Every structure is written in structure tokens, then in C-alpha cells.
Amino acid sequence: MALRTYDEYIESLKAMRPNIYKFDELIEDVTTHPATRNTVVGHGHSFKLSSEPEYKDIFTTTSHLTDEPISRYLSVIQNREDMWANSRLKRRMFQLSGTCTGGRCVGWTSLNSMYATTYDIDQELGTDYHQRLRAWLKDAQRRDITIAGALTDPKGDRTKTPSQQDDPDMNLRIIERRKDGIVVRGAKVMICGVAAANEIFILPGSAYREADKDYALSFVIPRDIENLTIVETRHPSDKREHEEGFDIPVSEGGITQAYLFFEDVFIPNERVFMAGEYKFTKQAVFNFISAYRAAIGGCVAGQGDIKIGAAMLVARANGLHTKVFKDKIIQMQINNETTFGIGIAAAALGKEHPSGTWLCDMTLANVNKVHVATLPYETSRLAQDIAGGIGETGCMPSWKDFQSSRYGHLIEKYLKASSSAESRTRAARLVEWLTIGAGVPGCMHGGGSPDGAKLMIRAFGDLESKVEIARRLAGISEEIPEPGGR
Ligand SMILES: Cc1cc2nc3c(=O)[nH]c(=O)nc-3n(C[C@H](O)[C@H](O)[C@H](O)COP(=O)(O)OP(=O)(O)OC[C@H]3O[C@@H](n4cnc5c(N)ncnc54)[C@H](O)[C@@H]3O)c2cc1C
The missing domain is CATH 2.40.110.10 (Butyryl-CoA Dehydrogenase, subunit A, domain 2)
Structure with a gap:
């Protein structure tokens, strides 16, 4: 099996x-x-x-x-x-x-x-x-x-x-x-x-x-x-x-x-x-984060894809052409593809471990973690922005109230826009779910904190080589060490 x-x-x-x-x-x-x-x-x-x-x-x-x-x-x-x-x-x-x-x-x-x-x-x-x-x-x-x-x-x-x-x-x-x-x-x-x-x-x-x-x-x-x-x-x-x-x-x-x-x-x-x-504990943790922080960019890109789709649906249900929101939607796309793409790049620049496993590039994997802890929140903000108040928590009646024999027809009548009230509410409910409900967890601390990732970027970023590049281009021959040592 x-x-x-x-x-x-x-x-x-x-x-x-x-x-x-x-x-x-x-x-x-x-x-x-x-x-x-x-x-x-x-x-x-x-x-x-x-x-x-x-x-x-x-x-x-x-x-x-x-x-x-x-x-x-x-x-x-x-x-x-x-x-x-x-x-x-x-x-x-x-x-x-x-x-x-x-x-x-x-x-x-x-x-x-x-x-x-x-x-x-x-x-x-x-x-x-x-x-x-x-x-x-x-x-x-x-x-x-x-x-x-x-x-x-x-x-x-x-x-x-x-x-x-x-x-x-x-x-x-x-x-x-x-x-x-x-x-x-x-x-x-x-x-x-x-x-x-x-x-x-x-x-x-x-x-x-x-x-x-x-x-x-x-x-x-x-x-x-x-x-x-x-x-x-x-x-x-x-x-x-x-x-x-x-x-x-x-x-x-x-x-x-x-x-x-x-x-x-x-x-x-x-x-x-x-x-x-x-x-070997350090290595175990590093091996974990190099792969995890690369691929988590795929998770938030998938999540962001739904945010884009849901926001566009509400806009249309509201009667608005999504061109009205073109810049915001493009920004959401950029956010998604940034985390997805850096993960792909971290994999591309990885190397084979003697055991046969693939280790991703540590700097890029950690850069991705920082973006994952930042960009999806902006994507959520834009989804709510496009959806209007109905996409925020607590701004629409419940399904039971929709069904009410006493006032359900009034809810339907007044929540209707370009599409039916139910479709509009379903799309808005998805925006709420994605931006305030189950869609959000994990971006900030899943796979470790962004500050932890920043420490890794500093450690793996080889800053001294950049100092050397600048020193050579500036024509400086003397060493300029950190005051008080590193
Ligand atoms: C939705 C979600 C799902 C998760 N799923 C899993 C899972 O499946 N498996 C798993 O193993 N873990 C999981 N985690 C746990 C996750 O790995 C931890 O939340 C993460 O490592 C951060 O640790 P913490 O929450 O204890 O935060 P803390 O360590 O308390 O960090 C809080 C803040 O303090 C900073 N900080 C911490 N220590 C120091 C220090 N000594 N000096 C200076 N600053 C410091 C951090 O950088 C951060 O900014 C999950 C977390 C979340 C939120």
C-alpha cells in the first residue's frame, strides 16, 4: 500500500x-x-x-x-x-x-x-x-x-x-x-x-x-x-x-x-x-529552516491567489469593474509572486548534501521568511479595501438571519447589488475568512520569527565581502575595521 x-x-x-x-x-x-x-x-x-x-x-x-x-x-x-x-x-x-x-x-x-x-x-x-x-x-x-x-x-x-x-x-x-x-x-x-x-x-x-x-x-x-x-x-x-x-x-x-x-x-x-x-542540533535546525522558509512562500502565494479571486468577486458583485482596482490587484499579484519566486530561487541556488538531500540557499530562504511575515498582511489589507465593509468581521448578518421568515427577505433585498445578496455575501465571507479567519495564521511566526530570520540573513549574507567590494571601488588601501572589533 x-x-x-x-x-x-x-x-x-x-x-x-x-x-x-x-x-x-x-x-x-x-x-x-x-x-x-x-x-x-x-x-x-x-x-x-x-x-x-x-x-x-x-x-x-x-x-x-x-x-x-x-x-x-x-x-x-x-x-x-x-x-x-x-x-x-x-x-x-x-x-x-x-x-x-x-x-x-x-x-x-x-x-x-x-x-x-x-x-x-x-x-x-x-x-x-x-x-x-x-x-x-x-x-x-x-x-x-x-x-x-x-x-x-x-x-x-x-x-x-x-x-x-x-x-x-x-x-x-x-x-x-x-x-x-x-x-x-x-x-x-x-x-x-x-x-x-x-x-x-x-x-x-x-x-x-x-x-x-x-x-x-x-x-x-x-x-x-x-x-x-x-x-x-x-x-x-x-x-x-x-x-x-x-x-x-x-x-x-x-x-x-x-x-x-x-x-x-x-x-x-x-x-x-x-x-x-x-x-548537531544547530545543523538540524538550519536544515529545517532552509527548506521550510523557501517553500512557505508557495503557501502564502496560494493563500494570496484566493484573496485576489475573492476580492475581485466582491467587486464584481458590488457592480464595479475590477479595472477600478487594477493597481491594488497588481500589487497583490506582486506580493504573491515575490514570496513564491524567492522560494524557487532559494531552491535553485541550493546544494546537494552528501546524504543526497537538497539544502536550499540560506540567505534567500530567510529573506523569504521576512517577506512571508510582511507581504500577506498587505495583501489582506488590499482584499478588505477592495471588498468594502461587508468583507470585514461582523459586518454581515448570519446565514440563519438570511433564512428568517420575518426579515430574511429584507436582508436579501438590501444586500443585493450587482449580483444576488447570497453570492455577494458568500464572496465577502471568503474575504473575511482569508483576512481575519483561518487564512492569516502562520505568516508571522510559523517556521520561526522574522527577527530570527534577519539574524540568519546577517550571518549568511557575507557582509565583509561587500565591504571589500566597496573598499576596492573607492580606491581605499587601508583596512577600516569595526570600532571596538566585531
Ligand atoms: C500558526 C502557527 C503554526 C505553527 N505551527 C508549528 C508547527 O507545526 N510546528 C512547530 O514546530 N512550530 C509551529 N509553530 C511555532 C513557531 O515555530 C513559533 O511560534 C516560532 O518559532 C516563534 O516562537 P514563539 O512563538 O515562541 O515566539 P517567541 O520566541 O516568544 O518570539 C516572540 C518575539 O521575541 C523575539 N525573541 C525571542 N527570543 C528572543 C531573544 N532571546 N532575544 C531577542 N528577541 C527574542 C522573536 O524574534 C519574536 O519577535 C507555529 C506557530 C504559529 C503561529
């Missing part, structure tokens, strides 16, 4: 041990519960489309381990074309679901990061992490599972390292090393799409020193493993009355975030890919 059907995917989630809570209640079935079903449906598109000729090339590829057809989300990214497919896939998934499908893509990036990192650990230390990862991956591809990803958290006081925290559990850590595995304690706050995932891939959260070696860990677990408790966070749509009438198409997706609580979870050795090798 290298490629599952949508129904097989749903069945696999139903068969899992319930361990996800929301509003202090256990969610028995993530595929039907209102808090999680949309995210499952959103992720499920990837299974439906894998068999469609039009999308097959984007959603599937060939395993370099077995030569079998597999989901691209479970592949090792081996060249720039694979990375381009990553960006295209993410843009497409956003267009289809209206929001993020992190319960597949973060796990994908995590496994790729550790594919390279375990190779290097083994080369230097003679361990067998890479073989373990390959064995697990082969099986994961055979089972065609969905995998969420977590760079460990919750970090506590940001000025202190993990071992300096008053509470040692503020970063996920190894509390016991057994012959057959490790026991871990701690938490992860904010992981996306976990309800739609069969497994969760864990990576170190930062670069650690020797004092923090118990925090240097990586492993993969079934989402329903013993002693793991998951709490779904609140969601912009929670408080909204159930507007099935307006929300049916939008419910084809909808990302959720969750908190993971590890209360002494046992991980068997065959699923452990780092356990104390602190020197």
Missing part, C-alpha cells in the same frame, strides 16, 4: 486512540468532531488528488528507497526540481483548502532535515541513526501516513538556555535512557494540523551546548502514543455561530493548532534519531 485512498486515510485516523481534547472534552473521532473535522478534510485533499492525472506529478513521486510511487510529502527532497515541486504543491494545497496543511508539510521538512543530520552524526560518531531513519521512512512510505512536525518548545524565559530554566521541563528533554529507548518529558506549544496526522516528528528547537545535551533529541511517534496528551487551541471560528450555509465551501479546509504534553513518553530506539548529540 504505497498510496492510500482518502477513505483509507480517514479510517486510519478513526482507528487511533483518542488523546486530543478541546473545551475540556475528549474528542472521540477527529474525523467528525467540529473542532477537528475541517483540518482532516483539508489534509485529505492530498489523498484525493494523488490519483488525479492533472495533479499526480505534484502530489506523488518515486521513492529513492523502494522505487515505488509514494506521496511527495514522504519523499526525500533530492534536487532543485523536488524543491520546486514542494513550492508548487504548497501553493496548490492552499488554493484547494483555503488554508495550511501543516500536518503533512512540517513533518515532511522535519524528516528531510534529519535525513541529512543523521547522516552527518553517523559519519562523525559511528552511530546508526541514519539507518534507523531510512528503515522508518521506508515503512512510513509503505503505510502512506501523515506526519506533523514539532521543533521543540515551549522555551520558557527566552533569555535562558534549556538547562538554565528554573523549571527543567520548559524544553522537551530526555529524563531516562534505557537500553531499548528513551523517556521524554516536556511540551510543544503550537503545532499545526496534528489532529490530521498519524505521526509526529520531533526536532531540537534550537542550537544547544553540552549543558543542554538532554534537550538534543529527535524522534518520531504515533500521534496516539501512551502518555501524550494533546489540547486543540481555540480557533477564530469557535465563537462564530454555525453558519453552515455560508461556510460549506470554506469548510473544505481549516488549520488547527494544538499543544502537546509529554508526560514521560517512552520512545523505542528504532524511532530515535538524536539523543544527546548536541553538536
Whole structure:
């Protein structure tokens, strides 16, 4: 079974041990519960489309381990074309679901990061992490599972390292090393799409020193493993009355975030890919962000494509030719193609790691992260600008009021413009959803903060070479060092 059907995917989630809570209640079935079903449906598109000729090339590829057809989300990214497919896939998934499908893509990036990192650990230390990862991956591809990803958290006081925290559990850590595995304690706050995932891939959260070696860990677990408790966070749509009438198409997706609580979870050795090798934590994080921050430009471009379409629909429904908004729409296009294009460029200028994985250009990937944390907000602003007040939160009556026998006809009469009131409202509802609801999360901090990315740009940007260029062109022969040293 290298490629599952949508129904097989749903069945696999139903068969899992319930361990996800929301509003202090256990969610028995993530595929039907209102808090999680949309995210499952959103992720499920990837299974439906894998068999469609039009999308097959984007959603599937060939395993370099077995030569079998597999989901691209479970592949090792081996060249720039694979990375381009990553960006295209993410843009497409956003267009289809209206929001993020992190319960597949973060796990994908995590496994790729550790594919390279375990190779290097083994080369230097003679361990067998890479073989373990390959064995697990082969099986994961055979089972065609969905995998969420977590760079460990919750970090506590940001000025202190993990071992300096008053509470040692503020970063996920190894509390016991057994012959057959490790026991871990701690938490992860904010992981996306976990309800739609069969497994969760864990990576170190930062670069650690020797004092923090118990925090240097990586492993993969079934989402329903013993002693793991998951709490779904609140969601912009929670408080909204159930507007099935307006929300049916939008419910084809909808990302959720969750908190993971590890209360002494046992991980068997065959699923452990780092356990104390602190020197390699920096590399694990860098390998992750080089791919993630490149391809996230595809996500926000897909999201922006819908913003453009939705804003144009409202304009037309309002009776306005979209030429009226030409400059604004062009700016939205420029924003979309900037993040998409820089991701493509980061892939193009990447290089092959000795393990066979592809590492994107760090400077461009981080430049993209900064744009991803900026441009989509402007695109949202423009979408609201074009749509008018009806596209902003709380400015239109509910579906139930539309149906009212007493005043529904009045709402319809006065919300009508160039198109019917219902079509106008549906388009405006989509603008609201995209700009204030599920469309927004992830741009600012998903994949790390923009300030963190700026530090990387400074570190990888080779500023001294630029100083040298200027010094030569200016005809300056003496050295001009930084006052007080670097
Ligand atoms: C929608 C969403 C989805 C997410 N999904 C996932 C996921 O699937 N998997 C996953 O692993 N993570 C996920 N995350 C978590 C994400 O990676 C973190 O939010 C991100 O790394 C930023 O960390 P933080 O939220 O703890 O912010 P903080 O670390 O608290 O940062 C807040 C601000 O303080 C700055 N700052 C932090 N520390 C310092 C310091 N020492 N000195 C100076 N400035 C500092 C930061 O640059 C930032 O500007 C998600 C986040 C969001 C918002």
C-alpha cells in the first residue's frame, strides 16, 4: 500500500486512540468532531488528488528507497526540481483548502532535515541513526501516513538556555535512557494540523551546548502514543455561530493548532534519531529552516491567489469593474509572486548534501521568511479595501438571519447589488475568512520569527565581502575595521 485512498486515510485516523481534547472534552473521532473535522478534510485533499492525472506529478513521486510511487510529502527532497515541486504543491494545497496543511508539510521538512543530520552524526560518531531513519521512512512510505512536525518548545524565559530554566521541563528533554529507548518529558506549544496526522516528528528547537545535551533529541511517534496528551487551541471560528450555509465551501479546509504534553513518553530506539548529540542540533535546525522558509512562500502565494479571486468577486458583485482596482490587484499579484519566486530561487541556488538531500540557499530562504511575515498582511489589507465593509468581521448578518421568515427577505433585498445578496455575501465571507479567519495564521511566526530570520540573513549574507567590494571601488588601501572589533 504505497498510496492510500482518502477513505483509507480517514479510517486510519478513526482507528487511533483518542488523546486530543478541546473545551475540556475528549474528542472521540477527529474525523467528525467540529473542532477537528475541517483540518482532516483539508489534509485529505492530498489523498484525493494523488490519483488525479492533472495533479499526480505534484502530489506523488518515486521513492529513492523502494522505487515505488509514494506521496511527495514522504519523499526525500533530492534536487532543485523536488524543491520546486514542494513550492508548487504548497501553493496548490492552499488554493484547494483555503488554508495550511501543516500536518503533512512540517513533518515532511522535519524528516528531510534529519535525513541529512543523521547522516552527518553517523559519519562523525559511528552511530546508526541514519539507518534507523531510512528503515522508518521506508515503512512510513509503505503505510502512506501523515506526519506533523514539532521543533521543540515551549522555551520558557527566552533569555535562558534549556538547562538554565528554573523549571527543567520548559524544553522537551530526555529524563531516562534505557537500553531499548528513551523517556521524554516536556511540551510543544503550537503545532499545526496534528489532529490530521498519524505521526509526529520531533526536532531540537534550537542550537544547544553540552549543558543542554538532554534537550538534543529527535524522534518520531504515533500521534496516539501512551502518555501524550494533546489540547486543540481555540480557533477564530469557535465563537462564530454555525453558519453552515455560508461556510460549506470554506469548510473544505481549516488549520488547527494544538499543544502537546509529554508526560514521560517512552520512545523505542528504532524511532530515535538524536539523543544527546548536541553538536548537531544547530545543523538540524538550519536544515529545517532552509527548506521550510523557501517553500512557505508557495503557501502564502496560494493563500494570496484566493484573496485576489475573492476580492475581485466582491467587486464584481458590488457592480464595479475590477479595472477600478487594477493597481491594488497588481500589487497583490506582486506580493504573491515575490514570496513564491524567492522560494524557487532559494531552491535553485541550493546544494546537494552528501546524504543526497537538497539544502536550499540560506540567505534567500530567510529573506523569504521576512517577506512571508510582511507581504500577506498587505495583501489582506488590499482584499478588505477592495471588498468594502461587508468583507470585514461582523459586518454581515448570519446565514440563519438570511433564512428568517420575518426579515430574511429584507436582508436579501438590501444586500443585493450587482449580483444576488447570497453570492455577494458568500464572496465577502471568503474575504473575511482569508483576512481575519483561518487564512492569516502562520505568516508571522510559523517556521520561526522574522527577527530570527534577519539574524540568519546577517550571518549568511557575507557582509565583509561587500565591504571589500566597496573598499576596492573607492580606491581605499587601508583596512577600516569595526570600532571596538566585531
Ligand atoms: C500558526 C502557527 C503554526 C505553527 N505551527 C508549528 C508547527 O507545526 N510546528 C512547530 O514546530 N512550530 C509551529 N509553530 C511555532 C513557531 O515555530 C513559533 O511560534 C516560532 O518559532 C516563534 O516562537 P514563539 O512563538 O515562541 O515566539 P517567541 O520566541 O516568544 O518570539 C516572540 C518575539 O521575541 C523575539 N525573541 C525571542 N527570543 C528572543 C531573544 N532571546 N532575544 C531577542 N528577541 C527574542 C522573536 O524574534 C519574536 O519577535 C507555529 C506557530 C504559529 C503561529
